[in-house]
Amino acid sequence: MYNDKDLKNETKKIFFEVFQNMNEEDFSWEKQQKDYENWDSFAQLNLITFSEAKFDITFSLDESIEIKSADELFECIKSHLT
Amino acid sequence: MNVIDYLENNSKKYPEKNAIISEDEKISYKELYEQVQNFSLSISTLNKQGVISLIAENSISFIITYLGIIKAGLIVHITSTEISEINLLNQIKSSNSQLIVCSEKIFDNISKYSKIKIPILKLSELKAVSNIEEKTFKENQIAHLIYTSGTISEPKGVGITHSMIEFTTKNIVNVLGYSNSDIDVLPLPLYHSFGLGCFHTSMAVGSTVILHKDASHLQNLLDSIKKFSATTIAATPATLTKFSKLYNTDLVDYFSNLRLVITNSTAIPKSTIQSFREILKNGNLATYYGLTEASRSTFMIFQEDTTRDDSVGKPAPEVNIRIEQNGNSRGEILVKGKNVISKYWNNEMADENLIDGWLRTGDIGFLDKENFLFLKGRKDDIINVGGEKVIPFEIEEVVKQIPEVEDVAAYGIENEIFGQVIKLQVVKSIESNLDKSKILIHCLKNLEKFKVPTKIDFVEKIPKTSYGKVKRFMLK
Numbered sequence: 001m002y003n004d005k006d007l008k009n010e011t012k013k014i015f016f017e018v019f020q021n022m023n024e025e026d027f028s029w030e031k032q033q034k035d036y037e038n039w040d041s042f043a044q045l046n047l048i049t050f051s052e053a054k055f056d057i058t059f060s061l062d063e064s065i066e067i068k069s070a071d072e073l074f075e076c077i078k079s080h081l082t
Numbered sequence: 083m084n085v086i087d088y089l090e091n092n093s094k095k096y097p098e099k100n101a102i103i104s105e106d107e108k109i110s111y112k113e114l115y116e117q118v119q120n121f122s123l124s125i126s127t128l129n130k131q132g133v134i135s136l137i138a139e140n141s142i143s144f145i146i147t148y149l150g151i152i153k154a155g156l157i158v159h160i161t162s163t164e165i166s167e168i169n170l171l172n173q174i175k176s177s178n179s180q181l182i183v184c185s186e187k188i189f190d191n192i193s194k195y196s197k198i199k200i201p202i203l204k205l206s207e208l209k210a211v212s213n214i215e216e217k218t219f220k221e222n223q224i225a226h227l228i229y230t231s232g233t234i235s236e237p238k239g240v241g242i243t244h245s246m247i248e249f250t251t252k253n254i255v256n257v258l259g260y261s262n263s264d265i266d267v268l269p270l271p272l273y274h275s276f277g278l279g280c281f282h283t284s285m286a287v288g289s290t291v292i293l294h295k296d297a298s299h300l301q302n303l304l305d306s307i308k309k310f311s312a313t314t315i316a317a318t319p320a321t322l323t324k325f326s327k328l329y330n331t332d333l334v335d336y337f338s339n340l341r342l343v344i345t346n347s348t349a350i351p352k353s354t355i356q357s358f359r360e361i362l363k364n365g366n367l368a369t370y371y372g373l374t375e376a377s378r379s380t381f382m383i384f385q386e387d388t389t390r391d392d393s394v395g396k397p398a399p400e401v402n403i404r405i406e407q408n409g410n411s412r413g414e415i416l417v418k419g420k421n422v423i424s425k426y427w428n429n430e431m432a433d434e435n436l437i438d439g440w441l442r443t444g445d446i447g448f449l450d451k452e453n454f455l456f457l458k459g460r461k462d463d464i465i466n467v468g469g470e471k472v473i474p475f476e477i478e479e480v481v482k483q484i485p486e487v488e489d490v491a492a493y494g495i496e497n498e499i500f501g502q503v504i505k506l507q508v509v510k511s512i513e514s515n516l517d518k519s520k521i522l523i524h525c526l527k528n529l530e531k532f533k534v535p536t537k538i539d540f541v542e543k544i545p546k547t548s549y550g551k552v553k554r555f556m557l558k
Binding site (some may be wrong): 017054061 | 338468478486498499500501517519522523526527530531532534536537538
């Protein structure tokens with residue numbers, strides 16, 4: 001089981017894997033999808049896919065669409081693991 | 083010159099020479115020609131014109147029957163010994179075949195098919211009669227009819243004319259250097275264009291065919307190569323890969339007399355090509371690209387230069403290839419030449435793939451600056467991810483770069499948002515701890531976002547045809 005700190009670390013790693021050219025200062029938990037240069041629908045798909053594979057979980061269609069920030073992804077993953 | 087002329091000429095030039103040596107019998111050119119003549123007469127009494135179906139395993143009887151039907155001026159419809167009842171019924175109906183001639187083993191199976199209403203005869207039941215009647219053939223007369231393997235669609239009948247056989251055989255002989263001194267090991271099914279083309283070649287030059295029922299016993303093939311001092315062998319990439327993995331250290335000795343190993347257009351693993359570079363001390367590995375509708379359209383002889391190991395070679399002499407590009411350098415491969423059919427067998431819908439002599443192959447690929455052709459998959463296999471076109475082959479190539487990946491197949495699955503997304507089936511190497519995240523990270527680094535798979539299943543085996551092609555319809 002992950003504690004919040006570990007889970008946040010893993011979620012953040014997913015962001016940096018999907019957005020390969022992102023710098024540390026470009027990341028924030030609250031930053032919204034529209035404020036990312038490369039967060040398009042395919043990047044959304046990659047985030048979901050990567051999270052599902054990493055934690056062996058499955059997001060519903062609604063969840064997949066509603067995630068708009070790193071924090072929301074973290075909360076969504078957490079809800080599946082608890 | 084047609085295949086009967088080849089045989090007749092050789093029966094005069096090399097009457098006592100072995101034309102075919104099979105696992106349990108052999109036959110000289112003179113005997114083969116006589117038996118083909120006799121057989122053609124026995125067929126003539128049964129059927130004055132039309133199509134006769136031949137279903138049998140590789141054997142000298144198969145060859146006599148095949149050539150005998152052609153010599154009788156009829157069309158021989160050849161089909162797989164593994165054919166299902168429904169496919170056989172479809173082919174009989176489409177070809178309008180009047181008679182089935184089959185081996186004893188096949189007879190036991192198909193005689194149970196109650197819906198087949200035409201006569202079924204065993205090879206042994208056909209007896210020769212006297213009074214040989216000479217036949218002449220028109221160039222555009224169909225010699226044999228093969229149905230292309232329908233996977234999800236209706237099979238298409240492909241009628242191969244005498245002139246197509248002559249053209250293709252001439253190209254094979256010239257490009258790959260076949261001669262009457264060759265001894266050719268042939269373990270490929272004769273009901274397939276690859277095997278049949280090899281057989282025609284041997285008949286054209288007057289070499290000796292060492293005919294095997296199949297390639298399932300590798301040691302038998304090796305024994306034949308050694309026993310008969312074979313100079314060529316034809317085999318699928320899957321067989322060659324098995325050879326290179328199982329017998330790597332001993333193969334050099336077995337293959338020392340071979341001047342040519344010919345395989346076909348399915349992608350050959352680079353490691354297999356490299357193994358054969360080392361194994362073949364006095365010969366070359368070669369491949370070709372072709373369809374039943376356009377046999378041997380390219381040839382590739384693998385040389386020391388490894389940069390084009392994934393190419394299927396340059397267009398064959400007097401064969402034109404062009405790529406119908408769709409926004410990038412890759413596109414559908416179109417072929418034009420005397421090896422290309424002018425129309426399908428009673429199939430107007432399929433004829434739409436033929437425009438001004440150009441055959442739309444349905445294969446995706448590109449030509450490099452020196453006109454080498456590279457295959458990149460099937461048009462039907464293209465995955466449409468939110469309007470972006472993805473060729474599975476491209477994904478598979480990238481995933482195969484991961485050392486722990488033994489095999490992989492990519493295909494499209496339905497998705498509510500994107501229409502389709504990409505799914506992978508992956509075979510991990512033994513004892514590997516490869517996980518899905520590692521595959522995704524590798525894909526994210528090496529592919530555009532829309533090409534990254536969304537689902538990954540680890541499986542024991544990828545379903546493939548005996549020719550090594552992924553059966554994608556079975557993945558979905």
